[in-house]
Amino acid sequence: QVQLVESGGGLVQAGDSLRLSCAASGRAFKEACVGWFRQAPGKEREFVAAIDRSGGTYYADQVKGRFTISRDNAKVTVSLQMNSLQPDDTATYYCAVTRRTAFYATWDYVTALESYNTWGQGTQVTVSS
Secondary structure, eight states, rough: OOEEEEEEEEEETTOOEEEEEEEEEEEGGEEEEEEEEEOOOOSSSEEEEEEOOOEEEEEEEETTEEEEEEOOOOOOOOOOOOOOOOGGGEEEEEEEEEEEOOOSSOHHHHGGGGGGGOOOOOEEEEEEE
């Protein structure tokens, strides 16, 4: 069973950058997709970005060009570099891992909440205007 711990959240001003990290334990991490989701107060949890086993990346339109997801299988970590942050990015950010998957994933698979069976505790990101 994979366990996830997120870090790197905080309070920043609009236009600033943050880097979130997700540290994993368990061998299954390397054979799975890893995604970042976020949830703002009163809103549903939404897809932000994901990376599959091949290193292929997927981004929500709202963050494309500003956020970059990367993984280091040797260190068993996934990072989310967030640039040009805006107040609408304010949310709790969650790292999540799927079950073992094929080498290449699909958009429908990585963006679906139900594809992920392990979630971190979340890290708060607050962007002031």
